[in-house]
Amino acid sequence: MIGAIIGDIVGSVYEWNNIKTKEFPLFNPGCFFTDDTVMTLAIAEGMFNGGSAEAFIQSMKKYGHMYPDAGYGGRFGNWLFSEDIHPYNSWGNGSAMRVSSVAWLFDTLSTIEQYAEVSAAVTHNHPEGIKGAQATSSAIFLARKGKTKDEIKAYVESKYGYDLSRTLEEIRPDYRFYQSCQETVPEAIIAFLESVDFEDAIRNAISLGGDSDTLAAITGSIAEAAYDVPVEIKENALSILDEHLLDVYRQFCDRL
Numbered sequence: 001m002i003g004a005i006i007g008d009i010v011g012s013v014y015e016w017n018n019i020k021t022k023e024f025p026l027f028n029p030g031c032f033f034t035d036d037t038v039m040t041l042a043i044a045e046g047m048f049n050g051g052s053a054e055a056f057i058q059s060m061k062k063y064g065h066m067y068p069d070a071g072y073g074g075r076f077g078n079w080l081f082s083e084d085i086h087p088y089n090s091w092g093n094g095s096a097m098r099v100s101s102v103a104w105l106f107d108t109l110s111t112i113e114q115y116a117e118v119s120a121a122v123t124h125n126h127p128e129g130i131k132g133a134q135a136t137s138s139a140i141f142l143a144r145k146g147k148t149k150d151e152i153k154a155y156v157e158s159k160y161g162y163d164l165s166r167t168l169e170e171i172r173p174d175y176r177f178y179q180s181c182q183e184t185v186p187e188a189i190i191a192f193l194e195s196v197d198f199e200d201a202i203r204n205a206i207s208l209g210g211d212s213d214t215l216a217a218i219t220g221s222i223a224e225a226a227y228d229v230p231v232e233i234k235e236n237a238l239s240i241l242d243e244h245l246l247d248v249y250r251q252f253c254d255r256l
Helices: 002-014 035-048 053-066 074-080 100-104 109-121 127-144 149-160 168-174 185-193 198-207 212-226 231-238 243-255
Strands: none
Touching: 002 035, 002 198, 002 212, 002 231, 035 053, 035 100, 035 109, 035 212, 035 243, 053 074, 053 109, 100 109, 100 127, 100 212, 109 127, 127 149, 127 185, 127 212, 149 185, 168 185, 168 198, 185 198, 185 212, 198 212
């Protein structure tokens, strides 16, 4: 889960100021956590409380009210700050950027995909919204279990139908801001597949442009499972969180 948090924080300053290069300061002085981190930790707390739809809804609304200015998307923000508890058929990439904790708390792929669906469907119940969360969580799980990049690529392409054969050089020139799972998750996975280490994966994702913090959160969540996260990078990211968010992170680590 720390990989998603790092990706979000590093990408935060580039979401509206896209760059198309891997050469940038990893932690800009203006870096901050966004809704991606807040909802990632909210889903973790929902898992602590049983992983039911009700637990996810309660946790997301709780943290939304604690962090009302974290940068939520329009439809999600409307849901978050209303009394409504019904999903709204979203295919947005929010379901994928917040799912990473699910992939660490079970030891079978089918169980992880099941809980990924529940975590997504409380808001993002469109098939593409669910698919994005399941594909991301399955890639994390397979990386956790030591599967090769070729094996991860083959599983995600076969099970979820994403085209992972493109290269970053092919994607980068025309890639722009997309909020859909179908135009974010494959690109984030490719950024991982082309990486050589954790930091390189984050730089790959941000160099595409687009929804930089969310792309990097998804890529980072997978890269964390495949590589060692450098201690300095982890500590820099955690230093930006407040005590409420750090407490959830520590509880998560204690359960691993």
